[in-house]
Amino acid sequence: MLAHFFEPDARLHQSWLDTMKAKIDAENSDFVIIHMQETGGKKFAECSKQVPVLIERLRESLPQFSTMRAYADLEYESIEYTALGMVVFIRSSLLPNVYQFNFASHNYEPVKATGELVMSGLEKHKFIVKQKFPKHFWPAIKWGRKGYMQTRWKIKNKVFDFVNAHLFHDESNLALIHENPQLYSQNRKRALDFVLEELANLENGSAPLHFIFGDLNFRLDASSFLNKLTVRAAAHSLNDQEQTGSIGEGLEAPNNNLSPHPDLLRRTVSAIEFRRPSATEAIDGCVLRIEKKRFDYFNHAKLLDDWKSYLEDDKEATNFKQLHEIPINFPPTYPWSEDPEDSEALMKTRAPAWCDRVLMNNAAFEFIRGGGPTYESFGRETCTGDHKPVALSFSTRRPL
Template sequence: MEVFTGVLLVTANVGSLFDNVGEIQQEWLQELYKTVNSYKPQFIALHFQEVGGKDYMVNMGHAEHFLQCIESSEDMRDFDRVCTYVDNHFQAEDSFTALGSMYFIHKSLKNIYQYDFKVKDFQAVQGRSKYVGSLLEVTTVEKEKFPKNFWPDFKWSRKGFMRTRWIIHNQGLDLVNVHLFHDASNLIACNSSPSIYSSNRKNALRYVMNRISDSRHTSLPFFVFGDFNFRLDTLSLVQHLSTAADIQTVKKDSSNEVEKIICEEKDNDHQVLLHIEEKLFTYLHQAVFREDNGRALLRFDKEVNAFDDVIREEAITFPPSYPYSEEYAKPTQYMNTRCPAWCDRILMSYAAQGLLHKSDDWEKGVVYNTVGPNVCMGDHKPVFLSFSLKTNEH
């Protein structure tokens, strides 16, 4: 007999919530609860990145309070089993990832089990379990920080992945929370196609794919969702945006190093069309990233294509998820710091995509979208995938 279980997967880079403590957190939570109440899932997976924000030594206490708010919320009262994993052990520089994962199981969902990676067996999920710390001794989660040699030329940062494994109605699934490397400089990102940052991300994600499919544990269908930091192919995009412009490269006096790239329109009094510096990306017609949900720019979103052999994704029909203004009154405006991009994604194996029940009924269909599109959610809009998991009950 086929059984359909409502599943909601959400990925959210929450660094902004702690760097601006209290300003946007309440509305952020309300938007999350609205999504839960709209789709009425029986199983929820929340994957967070940058828990504690940039100033994590100061803000980690706020982060724990934030997660506690979600767990104790009236909107989540019907989820009687909760599993929380938070890597907040920032003293351990060689292993700290700032990742957090929360899993909510509705009281109506009976047949659910979680994997113990040490004993290599599943056990029934009961009550509420919370693991906050280094997580290295916790046997129901696997966590790794990417090795230092992955990006020898750049500052070693809190990037890595975290995996949990579940059985829902006889169907096994891996859920992987991932945070890949960002673009440190817009100028370096313009140097080549693909950029050196894109190559680093590709190596790191391939490493994750190999780790979750190696021989230590039986391979299962998987969902990988987090902040992949995928960027548009900047060099190709700049060439496209400046086809009718004069491009000027400004170098520092003291060296031959490029300091800024300025594209001026050939007419219109030489209006500046595009201005790029290390941490500045200003495009005159910013609306192109929002019009038709940025669809015209999806052809520059190439990084996921390198994984066509192992990964699928539902069609993107929402604007780039980053970098939104952190100003409360500008919820749909992008910051002029980075080129807008679809950083936050929910990807899946071919086998996992086969478990998504395709239905014309929107409540049971597949929905891939952002949380809080018209509300200030910080610099990243959370991204969710709602679907009915199709399984067979013996």
């Protein structure tokens, strides 16, 4: 996820390149595929031109690979713009056994030892399926860039579908408390179900190994997670007229003047504070303050250190019974500091979450289990933006 990675000063590029190169070199893989979301960043009109430069720099840093295929959706003025990107690196030793699926002719084509980057016309490109999610999935807000991109590869006699998905995010922290707690997860389920249906329609008589990986924006079960953080604390709602600030700066105890009517509640609540009667554990007794785009816990370092205690609240993947995942054994991948001087801390914008995932169908899951899979986040010591990348690696060195 590269939303805050592409900036005019390009200050995070070198650390990202170093992190990716170190990981790829360490794995010593023959076939590497990288999925990226928000390619070009939030300032895409200004920063999309950085994308081909970055991809070329990555390619130059990995001379062990003879072949590169890269696709980046940079046509930001198009109604079908998704900002998705993917890069594939293949070693020459594996290349004779690799074929890429042509979605136009429905045939597999041999891959030549060249470096290719495609940045336009992806809607009609023969090697790519790219779709933005239908507008009716989220009718109440501006139609965004969320969607998916698919490539298909045959390595010897096994067919691999690699799908880059970027699902809907949580627009408001407060909505999870005052409205429908499943509001955003239901939309993510609708979107990912759509992807799975499209994959089934494109199986073309084969039974591919499906790998769906990207920023799936999965979030914690809000009720269970908040109960853990706010033991012995009472919730107090604040309206727009009441004082705001940071827990670290100290907060005055405001009056609660809210009407109990739910419509008025949604209109006026600007923050919720969870306070304990004693001030011994937090400044002014405030344990947690939640605003639309702020999640301010009194001990944010502890929140990160204790991630195993709330991993059980990561339940959203269970909404997809047909998909599997290697057990998670790494800290939340979001929201990490975007400050290179403070890259090992979480930001106080959202609750921590495992947004960046690799899911797979049953055939893929059974296949990789025999190949000693590893599933981990990386780049924790360097600033790679507000998301930490996640990698799944496995061996196919057995009869395919």
